[in-house]
Amino acid sequence: xxxLVESGGGLAQPGGSLRLSCVTSGLNFSRYAMTWVRQAPGKxxxxxxxxxxxxxxxxxxxxxxxxxxxSRDNSKNTLYLQMNSLRAEDMAVYYCAKGLDIxxxxxxxxxxxxQGTFVTVSS
Amino acid sequence: SYELIQPPSVSVSPGQTASITCSGDELGNxxxxxxxxxxxxxxxxxxxxxxxxxxxxxxxxSGSNSGNTATLTISGTQAMDEADYYCQAWDxxxxxxxxxxxxxxx
Numbered sequence: 001x002x003x004l005v006e007s008g009g010g011l012a013q014p015g016g017s018l019r020l021s022c023v024t025s026g027l028n029f030s031r032y033a034m035t036w037v038r039q040a041p042g043k044x045x046x047x048x049x050x051x052x053x054x055x056x057x058x059x060x061x062x063x064x065x066x067x068x069x070x071s072r073d074n075s076k077n078t079l080y081l082q083m084n085s086l087r088a089e090d091m092a093v094y095y096c097a098k099g100l101d102i103x104x105x106x107x108x109x110x111x112x113x114x115q116g117t118f119v120t121v122s123s
Numbered sequence: 124s125y126e127l128i129q130p131p132s133v134s135v136s137p138g139q140t141a142s143i144t145c146s147g148d149e150l151g152n153x154x155x156x157x158x159x160x161x162x163x164x165x166x167x168x169x170x171x172x173x174x175x176x177x178x179x180x181x182x183x184x185s186g187s188n189s190g191n192t193a194t195l196t197i198s199g200t201q202a203m204d205e206a207d208y209y210c211q212a213w214d215x216x217x218x219x220x221x222x223x224x225x226x227x228x229x
Contacts, residue, residue: 035218037166037220044207044209044220044221044222044223045158045160045166045209045211045220045223046220047211047217047218047219047220050218059216059217059218061217062124062217095165095166097166100171104216108154108156108171108172108213109154109156109168109171109172109177109211110168111168111171111177111178113165113166113167114165115165116165
């Protein structure tokens with residue numbers, strides 16, 4: 001069974017940093033693009049960032065570009081999201097999700113999602 | 124930036140057909156996907172590449188995409204289908220979600 005388990009959420013001050021992790025199991029991790037998607041309380045889904053299976057391709061939403069960095073360690077089957085310069089509007093549940101293929105271009109959708117980790121940004 | 128527009132809510136009677144639309148500029152030239160999200164749960168992929176059902180998704184779910192509109196159709200809607208539905212597409216290296224549609228089965 002494929003499983004994605006996020007961790008690392010919690011309370012951060014405005015301007016602070018957090019690092020989210022997504023540990024996966026039950027899949028050949030390096031063969032799939034992975035993404036982070038967030039959802040503010042009571043709001044819709046917002047895409048954050050995506051990375052190819054080989055790590056050569058990364059893309060970001062304009063709202064986080066220059067502040068967030070997506071990365072992965074294929075030897076540890078783990079996806080990361082380094083979040084710097086956090087703002088109040090970054091407060092949300094952050095989900096990691098598995099793509100349908102190794103490249104971002106071929107992963108038109110994401111079929112397995114974790115349970116999410118909540119990030120609070122407040123002083 | 125690219126936008127996908129969905130109706131905020133759709134209501135359907137049990138056993139009837141529900142249609143949820145998603146509009147975007149030349150959306151028919153892109154692949155559209157649909158996700159279902161029930162309260163307190165993570166999203167579930169329902170449809171990808173316009174009309175391909177994800178693994179385990181019942182046959183009553185179908186999708187289409189042409190022109191500027193993608194449509195998720197649920198035939199013989201059941202109470203368990205009550206949820207929020209989000210369309211999604213890619214545009215210039217950016218993944219875009221629609222605002223979501225709350226499907227009420229009553």
